[in-house]
Amino acid sequence: MQIQMKTMILTKYCFAARREKIVSQEKETEVHVNKVQILKCWDDRVPIYFKVTNEEENTNGEKFESCGDSSWIKEGEKFGEEKLRERIVPWLSNLFKAEHLSLLIGSGLTNAVCSIANCEIPSWQDIKFENISKELEDKIEKEAKESADRLARGGANLEDRIRVVNELIRGLEIYYGSDNKELKNLKNAVDEVLQKFAELILNTEMKFRKSDKNLQKNALNYLVNFLMSFASRPGTKERLHIFTTNYDRFIELGADIAGLRLIDRFIGTLSPIFRSSRLEIDMHYNPPGIRGEPRYLEGVAYFTKLHGSLDWFNINRTIHRIPIPFGAKSIQPYLDAIGVDDNQSDTIKQLMIYPNAAKDRETAEYPYVELFRDFAASVCRPNTTLVTYGYSFGDEHINRIIEDMLTIPSTHLIIIAYDDNAGRIMSLYDRLGRKEQITILIGDQLADLKLLVDNYLPKSAIDFTTFKLDELIKKILITNSNNIEDNVNGENGIKIKQDENKNEGEERNELHTI
Numbered sequence: 001m002q003i004q005m006k007t008m009i010l011t012k013y014c015f016a017a018r019r020e021k022i023v024s025q026e027k028e029t030e031v032h033v034n035k036v037q038i039l040k041c042w043d044d045r046v047p048i049y050f051k052v053t054n055e056e057e058n059t060n061g062e063k064f065e066s067c068g069d070s071s072w073i074k075e076g077e078k079f080g081e082e083k084l085r086e087r088i089v090p091w092l093s094n095l096f097k098a099e100h101l102s103l104l105i106g107s108g109l110t111n112a113v114c115s116i117a118n119c120e121i122p123s124w125q126d127i128k129f130e131n132i133s134k135e136l137e138d139k140i141e142k143e144a145k146e147s148a149d150r151l152a153r154g155g156a157n158l159e160d161r162i163r164v165v166n167e168l169i170r171g172l173e174i175y176y177g178s179d180n181k182e183l184k185n186l187k188n189a190v191d192e193v194l195q196k197f198a199e200l201i202l203n204t205e206m207k208f209r210k211s212d213k214n215l216q217k218n219a220l221n222y223l224v225n226f227l228m229s230f231a232s233r234p235g236t237k238e239r240l241h242i243f244t245t246n247y248d249r250f251i252e253l254g255a256d257i258a259g260l261r262l263i264d265r266f267i268g269t270l271s272p273i274f275r276s277s278r279l280e281i282d283m284h285y286n287p288p289g290i291r292g293e294p295r296y297l298e299g300v301a302y303f304t305k306l307h308g309s310l311d312w313f314n315i316n317r318t319i320h321r322i323p324i325p326f327g328a329k330s331i332q333p334y335l336d337a338i339g340v341d342d343n344q345s346d347t348i349k350q351l352m353i354y355p356n357a358a359k360d361r362e363t364a365e366y367p368y369v370e371l372f373r374d375f376a377a378s379v380c381r382p383n384t385t386l387v388t389y390g391y392s393f394g395d396e397h398i399n400r401i402i403e404d405m406l407t408i409p410s411t412h413l414i415i416i417a418y419d420d421n422a423g424r425i426m427s428l429y430d431r432l433g434r435k436e437q438i439t440i441l442i443g444d445q446l447a448d449l450k451l452l453v454d455n456y457l458p459k460s461a462i463d464f465t466t467f468k469l470d471e472l473i474k475k476i477l478i479t480n481s482n483n484i485e486d487n488v489n490g491e492n493g494i495k496i497k498q499d500e501n502k503n504e505g506e507e508r509n510e511l512h513t514i
Contacts, residue, residue, distance in 0.1 A: 035419070036067060037443030038426075039084070040435075041091045043071055047429075047440055053078060064445070085455055088441070093458045095412055095439070096230065098385040099237060102378050103230050104398070105244040105251060108390015108418055109223075110204065112449035113250055116219035119211040122203050124158040127196045129165065129189045136182070140164050158197065165190050198351055201247050201310050202328060208250075209327030209477050216477075223254040225453045228460030230387065231260055235296035239263075239282065241378045242303045245395060247310050247353045251303070253326050256476050262303035265370065266321050271338060274312075274319035274367050302378075306371050306398070312352035319352060319367050326477065372397060379405045387414040389447070393424045406434040414439040418447045 040047040049067040062078040069075045072087065114121050129137060143164045144156035165186060172183040208216065231240045242262070244251055255262050263281060266272035284294035305312075311324045313335070324334045331351075352367075379386045379401065386405060393399055405411050413434075420426055420442050429438060441447055446456065 035444060037064070037445050038420075038440055039088070039442075039446065040438065040440040042087055045435075046070075047426075048073065050079075052445060081455055084446075088446075088456045089458065091439070092414070092456065095385045095414060096233075096458055097237070098412070099383040100241075100378065100381050100385070101230065101233065101237070102241045102243060102375075102384065102386045104386060104388045104391050105242065105246065106389070106391030107246055108392070108447075109226075109244075109449070110246055110248055110250050110390075112390065112418070113219045113223050114204070114208055116222060116450060117208055117211040117215045119207040121207075122200045124197075124200065127158055127193055127200065129161065129193055131192075132185050132189050133182075136186075140168070158193070162190065162193065162197075165193075194351060194353070197353065198310065198331060201353075202331065205248055205250075205327040206329065220254065220257055222449050222453050223250065224258040225460055226389075226449060226457070227251070227254050227260060228258055229453070229457040231258075231299065231301045232460045235298075240301040241374075242301055243375055243378075244305055245307050245391065245398070246305070247308065249310065249326055253476065255301075255303075259299055261297075261300045263300065264303045264305075265367070265374075271323075272321045274321075274370075276367075276370050304371055304374050306368075306375060308352040308368070310351075310353065314350045314352055372401070376401045376404070379411070380408065382408055382410045384408070384411045385414065386411070387416065389416045390418070392417070392422065393428055394422075399428065403432060406432055406437050409437075412437050412439065414441075416441045416447045416452065418442075418444055 036049050036051045038047045038049055048070050050064045050073075051067060052063060053065045063080050064084075065078050066073045066075055073079060073083075111121060129140065140161060141156065144160040147164065148156040148160050169183065169186050169190065172180060172186070176183060208219075211219075227242075230242075233240060242251065252262065254260075261283060263283070265274050265276070267275050283297040283300050285297050286294055309321070310331075311322050313320050313322055322331075322334050322338065324331060328334070375398070378384075384405065386402065391398075402413060406413060415425055415429075415438065417425055425440075425442065429435070429440065432438070441452075441456070445451060
């Protein structure tokens with residue numbers, strides 16, 4: 001009898017487990033197909049799924065419909081953004097007060113900013129390896145796909161292919177030496193791909209700079225408010241540490257406009273150099289009339305680009321940051337200006353943009369080992385909150401560091417993502433098992449940059465009475481795509497003519513290029 005009871009209980013348990021798994025799979029399918037939103041915060045024991053019923057809120061403010069039961073909403077019940085704000089804003093405000101706060105930004109931020117400015121982002125899929133045999137191309141594609149599958153990244157991307165080709169080149173160098181036709185073709189092919197890759201990143205910046213000025217201003221306004229929502233911390237707390245896997249300079253652009261000082265490992269003025277010892281520094285000031293009592297300077301954050309940057313170059317075994325304007329037409333004129341070899345192939349080899357760190361040995365090279373060590377040291381501490389925005393969890397090295405962080409009970413992970421089409425985020429959430437330490441905001445109604453800043457992020461402490469966004473944008477984005485190269489070589493200059501419009505009682509800056 002006891003055996004029968006145990007068998008019945010076990011059967012019932014297994015049936016419930018299978019049913020729970022089926023429901024979970026159905027919800028994931030619905031998320032992909034119908035763009036269901038996912039929220040987990042406060043006392044939610046499981047993620048709450050809800051869908052959009054009306055694009056516009058009705059007279060009762062009801063825009064969403066719950067897909068399940070929870071402590072604050074019943075299945076089928078309709079609600080509006082105000083109910084979401086009541087749960088999300090206080091929760092995020094509390095978590096942002098942690099002793100240590102880090103922000104990990106992926107390509108989703110660039111996509112969001114460009115989307116607001118209505119400018120197109122060039123596709124990486126158009127970049128192909130050329131002048132190599134069809135057989136070799138197929139093998140590269142096969143290995144890149146298998147590598148992406150092992151890391152549950154979905155289809156292989158350009159970074160996967162570059163990494164595979166780099167491994168193949170190293171193997172051929174060991175086996176054949178440097179004098180091999182296939183090896184030379186591969187090296188030329190990867191040089192061409194890296195050149196196109198760099199041009200694609202430049203084109204993204206240039207398209208944004210040439211976008212409609214009103215849309216551009218609006219996009220930068222949201223970018224600034226997004227960054228300052230995290231960077232506005234009291235002097236008693238440690239500085240915000242911003243990490244990014246992006247190669248472009250949208251974060252730097254937003255920080256410049258916001259007046260946010262970024263501290264990184266580079267030191268110098270004309271051509272800053274990467275230093276391993278340059279990290280544990282800060283900025284203080286002495287208040288007038290008070291000596292010996294330095295205070296924290298507001299508007300300061302640490303900044304680390306984990307995969308390198310468009311303006312980093314390896315020159316004579318030293319990593320330099322070259323002052324390339326945002327949205328420049330070409331990199332080479334700025335390298336010519338400092339006397340770097342003008343051979344295009346050699347230049348691209350020196351460009352420090354790195355494929356995703358799928359293997360530990362890829363980040364064992366300088367300076368990437370230092371950058372990933374900074375990330376681990378920053379987040380793997382008690383009382384730490386890590387916020388990810390626009391990061392798809394496709395970098396296994398970063399994911400392992402996050403997994404190690406969550407072994408510390410007082411740490412917390414906040415995931416903000418526009419979608420989870422590849423299923424990596426929810427798969428990682430299930431695998432980690434630290435569900436009480438994870439907050440989730442997934443969906444276009446939660447993670448869209450405009451909706452996120454307007455409705456859910458804690459408000460930043462920006463004084464808009466003195467914040468002249470128009471003037472700052474014009475000063476930073478002053479260069480024109482048609483004369484950037486000439487400006488570097490000194491052939492043309494830029495003149496700023498200021499006209500005062502006193503009819504409206506306002507000032508207007510007009511830029512004229514001669």
